[in-house]
Amino acid sequence: MEFSDELFRRLLEAAPDAILIVDRTGAIAHANPQTAHLFGYTTEEMESLSIEALIPERARHRHVAHRESYQANSALRPMGKEGLSLLGRHHDGHEFPVAISLSPVEIEGAWYTIAICRDMTAHQKTEETLRQTMNHLRQANRELESFSYSVAHDLRAPLRSIDGFSQALLEDYGAQLDAVAHDYLARVRAAAQRMASLIDDLLALSRVSRAEIIIGDVDLSGTALEIGKRLLSTETKRTIDLVVAPNLIARADPRLVAILLENLLRNAVKFTSKREEARIIVGRNETGAFFVKDNGAGFDMAHAHKLFGVFQRLHSSAEFEGTGIGLATVERIVARHGGRVWAEAEVDRGATFFFELAPNTGATS
Amino acid sequence: MILLVEDNPDDELLAMRALRKSGSTYDVRVARDGKQAIEMIERLAPRLVLLDLKLPYLDGHGVITQIRQRFLTRHTPIVVLTTSTEPGDVERAYQLGANSFVQKPVDFLEFVTAMRRIIEYWLETNRAPAQADTDGGDGQGT
Numbered sequence: 398m399e400f401s402d403e404l405f406r407r408l409l410e411a412a413p414d415a416i417l418i419v420d421r422t423g424a425i426a427h428a429n430p431q432t433a434h435l436f437g438y439t440t441e442e443m444e445s446l447s448i449e450a451l452i453p454e455r456a457r458h459r460h461v462a463h464r465e466s467y468q469a470n471s472a473l474r475p476m477g478k479e480g481l482s483l484l485g486r487h488h489d490g491h492e493f494p495v496a497i498s499l500s501p502v503e504i505e506g507a508w509y510t511i512a513i514c515r516d517m518t519a520h521q522k523t524e525e526t527l528r529q530t531m532n533h534l535r536q537a538n539r540e541l542e543s544f545s546y547s548v549a550h551d552l553r554a555p556l557r558s559i560d561g562f563s564q565a566l567l568e569d570y571g572a573q574l575d576a577v578a579h580d581y582l583a584r585v586r587a588a589a590q591r592m593a594s595l596i597d598d599l600l601a602l603s604r605v606s607r608a609e610i611i612i613g614d615v616d617l618s619g620t621a622l623e624i625g626k627r628l629l630s631t632e633t634k635r636t637i638d639l640v641v642a643p644n645l646i647a648r649a650d651p652r653l654v655a656i657l658l659e660n661l662l663r664n665a666v667k668f669t670s671k672r673e674e675a676r677i678i679v680g681r682n683e684t685g686a687f688f689v690k691d692n693g694a695g696f697d698m699a700h701a702h703k704l705f706g707v708f709q710r711l712h713s714s715a716e717f718e719g720t721g722i723g724l725a726t727v728e729r730i731v732a733r734h735g736g737r738v739w740a741e742a743e744v745d746r747g748a749t750f751f752f753e754l755a756p757n758t759g760a761t762s
Numbered sequence: 763m764i765l766l767v768e769d770n771p772d773d774e775l776l777a778m779r780a781l782r783k784s785g786s787t788y789d790v791r792v793a794r795d796g797k798q799a800i801e802m803i804e805r806l807a808p809r810l811v812l813l814d815l816k817l818p819y820l821d822g823h824g825v826i827t828q829i830r831q832r833f834l835t836r837h838t839p840i841v842v843l844t845t846s847t848e849p850g851d852v853e854r855a856y857q858l859g860a861n862s863f864v865q866k867p868v869d870f871l872e873f874v875t876a877m878r879r880i881i882e883y884w885l886e887t888n889r890a891p892a893q894a895d896t897d898g899g900d901g902q903g904t
Binding site: 553560561 | 770772773776779816845866867868869
């Protein structure tokens with residue numbers, strides 16, 4: 398491709414950045430319309446100026462020295478890390494941040510420097526806003542963590558009293574109480590313990606929402622097996638068949654994935670509790686979504702939209718105990734990874750919970 | 763004499779009950795914060811310290827450190843009373859020199875088990891608490 402003068406001229410006029418051509422003495426030989434616009438001059442005015450006019454007075458001296466050393470040692474200086482971050486001076490006197498890149502060019506036997514300038518005012522403002530926002534968020538997060546922890550702690554103290562004294566009552570005065578009184582006390586204790594679980598789950602949920610995500614390669618198969626083994630070890634009264642597909646790997650935060658699997662597997666174990674032979678499968682489907690499938694109680698799909706809300710439960714506490722926060726936690730974890738979670742089920746035929754830990758781009762890997 | 767360090771009156775009552783039920787005949791005194799705990803330990807030389815981790819002024823971990831730093835009490839058995847679902851707190855207490863822990867609200871069976879462990883430790887290491895030790899060893903908790 399031949400670069401004709403006409404093409405060159407057109408490029409200069411059309412470029413969105415300010416482009417100047419400066420001769421060896423620092424005089425501006427040419428300035429494109431964007432330069433004029435950026436610095437508040439007309440192009441004719443610019444071509445009678447030296448480059449130092451576009452720089453704050455206090456920096457001019459230094460700039461002349463730089464320019465002369467650059468002439469001696471010309472090299473392409475792009476923007477970015479090696480680019481120059483300077484202040485430009487507008488015709489009306491105000492200063493603004495600019496990023497500049499320089500390159501030498503020979504025109505008709507004489508050496509010139511092409512300078513391309515970009516106004517960085519908006520960029521700097523954005524950076525500053527970003528920095529401040531991040532600081533605010535970090536601060537808010539710290540306060541929230543400390544608040545949640547105090548609240549959880551303060552809420553647990555009276556619960557301890559309720560549970561502790563009910564138990565003491567049962568143990569020390571049990572003989573003097575009839576069956577109804579025993580029942581009442583048992584309910585008081587059960588309620589206190591339930592509330593303790595709620596507090597723990599809410600605290601965990603709030604931590605999941607605020608935790609910093611550290612992405613790595615997660616061995617989903619291994620994690621599922623570990624958690625499964627632990628959960629199954631306490632279920633001695635029935636057979637639970639846990640099948641985990643091998644080599645399930647995900648790019649995700651390992652701690653959060655462990656919490657997610659804990660919640661889904663715990664649910665699977667719980668809702669298959671009425672089955673003689675429970676079967677839980679962890680795998681991956683053909684579109685790449687992971688799933689945890691059980692042959693338990695299932696649920697009516699008509700209520701599926703309520704599944705992941707906090708405190709939402711699709712079964713009565715008489716059938717299955719629970720705080721209704723487990724799935725909300727799963728949803729929060731999945732959302733933080735940019736993925737999604739959904740379920741398919743049939744009443745009495747079991748349920749399958751699918752999840753993706755990254756935005757689905759259609760590729761499976 | 764047993765020193766109970768606990769700032770919550772309900773927890774204190776439940777702990778006292780557990781002690782009573784476990785058949786302990788020791789006199790029990792109560793300190794309500796870390797500073798008071800150290801002061802009473804120095805003055806009264808308890809044979810056993812039951813210590814809540816969350817206290818005003820000086821927290822449980824600080825109290826353990828102070829107890830272990832003092833020559834006369836460096837072997838005094840310390841049982842930590844923990845509400846924590848934070849295993850880290852208990853772990854840290856062990857590292858600083860606690861001997862055992864019991865979950866709150868204090869269940870007297872758990873308490874008896876914890877006490878048994880302490881007694882075994884005493885028998886094993888031949889150390890009675892708050893006795894001047896001449897061998898200079900520094901056996902920490904189990």
